[in-house]
Amino acid sequence: MSERVIQGRRGGLISLGAADALWVGLTGESAVPTAAAAFTCSPADARAGYVLLGVRVVAAVKAGGGQWDVAEAEVRRAAAELNAVEVDHRDLVRIGPFRGVLKQERDEGTLLRWRRRIAREMQEPSYPGRTAQDDGDRLPHLAGIDWRRMLVEQTQGREAGSWWLPRPVVRVLDAAEHAERQWLQTVRQPSQAVTEPPSSHRQAQAADGPETTSADGSATTLRLYNGELQGQLYSVLSRKPGISGKVAGWICAVCRAAPAAVLDHCHEHGYVRAPVCHSCNTQERPDHLYSNDVRVAGHYTRLFDTDAADWLVHWHRCSGCRARTTLPLPHLAAWTAHIACRPLRPTHRAIRGSRGRKPCGVLRVSWTGSQNTPRSCLLTVTVDFCPSGEHRLLARVPYREAVEQFRTWLAETAPAVAAVAGPDRLDGLPARSRPVIADTSGEGLALF
Incomplete structure (x- = not known):
């Protein structure tokens, strides 16, 4: 098929229709x-001079x-990168809606800002008599991805x-948004572009981090934190x-696979x-946050089991948590339910054979x-949605x-993290941690 669509190419360039x-x-x-x-x-x-395709910025040339036209080789590279992505449809991330109105920014231009685009599209009221021509104004894709086929909408009563x-x-999509921002910064300020020559392309990627594409087609390397x-x-x-802008220059300190976008901080100590x-x-946020409790869903298996070492290192980047060898109260509560109370959790025979x-x-x-009154603080672990309705309270843990229990488990699970923690590093810490005040609106989830 590819040989058919590239007929009549000029210098490796193909038309937009052929690229489609x-x-x-x-x-x-x-x-x-x-x-x-x-x-x-x-x-x-394409009139903007480029087209987003997966995580790659493909330059457009006016013939x-x-x-x-666009370069055929760049389309093939973008396709190869997207084909390498593996998807677990059970591992979902909430993308909205969140509190507040999403406003159109003055300088948005062609910037992806995919969360805002999806929010505007989903919040647009549907009306009777909508025609096919009206649907042409709707958002069909993002960076070449048919997001509608992947979107899951969950209703709550x-x-x-x-x-x-x-x-x-x-x-x-986050990587695409970052790549576009870097592209535009490079075009507007060519003298400040940080590029790697082709000869050091592989060495730079291995030493520092993943690449984003700059305006001249070379690679911009993100820094490790x-x-x-x-x-x-x-x-x-x-x-x-x-x-x-400084944050956007780093690679994510947890997954080390995507560009950083925000500063994560401990809401209990402020660091x-x-x-x-x-x-x-x-990822560390719960499925649902109530006024003083959390639901411990399946994604905690990754936080406390498969990827525990990475997350423990990340959480203990907070000076307060590291000095006290603990976690913020909501995290500690989730750990207590998922790990410390695991032997207490009953099981049921699987249904349907x-x-x-x-x-x-x-x-x-x-x-x-x-956490400010540890002597009177009590954690209560319960089971919701028991199939037989017989199980309720599992444990009460001071x-x-x-x-x-967490300190003992930390020493066994991540000894390197436990080795740099301890009560001798309390200098400069606040005398009292912040009170735990939950934000139940869904925006930010202040405890996390």
Whole structure:
């Protein structure tokens, strides 16, 4: 198919229509569904000088007769990168809606800002008599990805639903947004572009981090985070001019696979942890946050089991948590339910002829008091949605006991993290941690 669509190419360039066909042909078996008109339908606009395709910025060239062309090789590279993405449809990230109105920014131009675009599209009221011509104004794709086929909408009774996308897709869109921002910065300020010569292309990628594409087609390398912001208060650092641009220059300190987008910080002590991508910034949040308890869902398996070492290092980048060898109260509560109370969780026989047994219901942990009054703080672990309705309360664990259990588990699970923690590093820490005040609106989830 690819040989057919590139007929009549000039110097490796193909028309936008041919690029559309090539993109669909190359990504037909990709785990991420792609759009049929990635180059010719909104929000793609070749007149801006480029088209976003997955995580790659593909330059557009104006040929004779006012026709826009793109490099065939760049389309193939973008397709190969997207085909390598693996998708777990059970691992979802909430992308909205969040409190507040999403406003159109003055300088938005062609910038992806995919969360805002999806929010505007989903919040647009549908009306009777909508025609096919009206649908032409709707947002069909983002960076060549057919996001509608991946979007999951969950409803909560009479309340408005929430929107979710698979985590790998969120990371691809975040990387695309970052690549576009870097491209535009390079075009506007060519003298400040940081590029790597072709000879050092592979060495730079291995030594520093993943690449984004710059205006001249060369690669821009992200920096690894090495604790440059350690010990700084988020309330002070977040107000400094240019901090967002500095954050965008790092690779995510947790997954080390996507560009950083935000500064994650400990809401209990106020210290900056590290720059992270949007996906990792949402991963530690619970499925539902109540006034004083959290629901412990399946994604905690990754936080406390498969990827525990990475997350423990990240959480203990906070000076307060590291000095006290503990976690913020909501994290500690989730750990207590998922790890310390694991032997107490009952199981039920799997239904419909499946073999084995499955854990009962969904864990939920609540607390009375706070970390500021450890003697009176009590964690209560319960089971929601028990199939038989017989299981409710699993355990009541005093806060101090939970802390001691966590310290023992930390020393066994991540000895390197435990070795640098301890009570001798309390200098400069606030005398009292912040009170735990939950934000139940869903925007930011202040405890996390």
